[in-house]
Amino acid sequence: MKTFEYPQSAAWFQRAVQVIPCGIYGHFSPAPCPPVSAYPFFGARAKGARFWDVDGNEFIDYMCAYGPMILGHGNPVVDEAYQAQMREADSNSIASTRMVELAEYLVDLVPIADWAFFAKNGADVTNYAVMIARAATGRSKIIGIQGGYHGTSPWMQAPGHHGLIEADHQHVIRIPWNDLGTLEQAINRHANDVAGFIATPYHHPVFADSELPADGYWSSVEKLLRKHGIVFIIDDVRCGFRLHMGGSCEHFGFKPDLICFCKAIANGYPISALVGVEALKSAAAKVFHTGSYWFSAGPMAAALATLQELRRLDAPNLLREKGRKLNDGLVRIAKSHGYTLKVTGDPGMAYYRITEDPSLMLHQDWCAECTRRGAFFTSHHNWFLSTAHTDEDFQRTWDIADAAFEGVGSRD
């Protein structure tokens, strides 16, 4: 099986490092996926579940732009709705009626939602949720989960990251996932000063297995937060519309006060949303929060079309089914080479780890070998499927996975 080379990517990266800090930064940085020589750095084209790099190599895309491309690249239904809106207006001097329609649609779609608010980044809405919690309660502290990611605002980043100061974390308490006792202790220790609790619907850190909520975890959390009048925020940026169309809380059977959406909401067009319960609407109205392009109509039209299409396809179940099929095959192939591929999290956005090597080196070598054969596998972040992934894609992926195990050396 042919393995890819990346001379054009390397040449572009040499140009990039001259004029961009890190060359490529943030979650797109190639640094966390060594060996970097196995990965393409720059893309040229994308369609459906495939993308092509600047060297002309073709990849089956298992990251979907780290989540957004839930219907695949260049989805015709979404793109047409977007284009139709763009012919009329996008960024205008007054709001668009698409905003009202999208808010109405979300209020209808998401059981806990009585209202919706739109921004651009996931962090725009996690920040806003925290400000609403503080405005509504008059309290200061925010409790979050260790290793939980809600964006890169200073309060969200783990202490020790560059550019942070102590004050950024003064009122942020981080507790372990699935640990009710610590939550209760944190609440008791800061009696009457806990404004909000923020967590993802299940724990999906990087460099570690995903962890689903323990039995009864969410209902106990909900009860505890209600008892103490603490605003209950779910960061559904990564999982939203992948686990359940009504917010991932519906999948796990609980009711938060605020849900943060982004990524999959508009199939790659830039928009994020906060939805919330009626009781927080006036607090939300009091908090001033805005941005240059937050009223642009194009991405709102794309979000409407995306949500309608996801609902029509029953995307959460479709993705789960596709994920199970893909994962079963990968696990079987790993086993045939003497390895255990552990798959955690929701099947359509799972985290993968070869358990025989706790250092994760073997796992990243295997991901690299898959990537240079055309299955784009990052090694320490959950992957994302799209509804555009086909059985043919999976068969090709299994063949690649098989060859890649030969590449890293079989244990048989």
Added chain:
Amino acid sequence: MKTFEYPQSAAWFQRAVQVIPCGIYGHFSPAPCPPVSAYPFFGARAKGARFWDVDGNEFIDYMCAYGPMILGHGNPVVDEAYQAQMREADSNSIASTRMVELAEYLVDLVPIADWAFFAKNGADVTNYAVMIARAATGRSKIIGIQGGYHGTSPWMQAPGHHGLIEADHQHVIRIPWNDLGTLEQAINRHANDVAGFIATPYHHPVFADSELPADGYWSSVEKLLRKHGIVFIIDDVRCGFRLHMGGSCEHFGFKPDLICFCKAIANGYPISALVGVEALKSAAAKVFHTGSYWFSAGPMAAALATLQELRRLDAPNLLREKGRKLNDGLVRIAKSHGYTLKVTGDPGMAYYRITEDPSLMLHQDWCAECTRRGAFFTSHHNWFLSTAHTDEDFQRTWDIADAAFEGVGSRD
């Protein structure tokens, strides 16, 4: 002259308040421009320097989406470049070479820039600039200007706004504009703990006249900051590419370390940029900052096309010239009705105030009367011109302004 009515806008607003906090929020909220009955709330279409509301009323657009639409709505050159990129890829799983080209272009265009970084909101880059200043210096304090606006992150908002806590401002010092003495005092008071100074290139608050830098202000600030090793940040989100293609600092003759761009950079497509000096590149590389759609290629292609087109047109001088023409006419018409229309700030993005009524009530009545005749004038925010505004637009605007003064009652 016909005055507009807004039954459809009102009906949509009734729907909006059911499902969106405030109905329309942030800087698009109609609340700061009373009487709200004079303003359209929802737009249907936009082209060049005009937009149409949902009632079919046509407006000459003096806000340009609060800055972005510098080449007018639906500019064919920008839109074609954007569409060409969208046919290949937008949000992808790896970066686009458009990012490198755009960074190279900015480094070439902006004299102080040795590197560039891209995000979505203005606040993404003002936040990042502050984190870089802290990472580079190991210090905590940020000095800013009272009434300066850098986004809606908690540290940026004036204390007292809803959802803020004391810790948000613990390390932020706000000093008056154009006041070197206070800057020096602030630096001395916090000896060796001032990380950065952030300000707009000239002072453009809301509800108050714009104020240009006093003679020698910026060169003295620059000297003072250099002496104390304080990172010098210019928030050029509103002024960028309107005063000077090389950053507004070039217009005023000084050299900051970091410049934040947004709004006019891509004619309405969602992208913001931070550019900086070589000495801060490694600190920038250390600060982790990213967002869901920050690597999308479409807006990068739009930014490249916008900057090239602005350069070709010598947009800053063109806008200044158009602004002077518009403003001279408006001042003359005001005078003919016995009023003094004070125009402050750069002519192409000026702030207007009728001086005879310090309460600003008369001014807002006049803006409302203009708006309901088809010249979209907000009353307490600077306006924004585009290169698409024509002499015909201005003549029509002057006719409207004249009729509007009759509407509010002439002093003659």
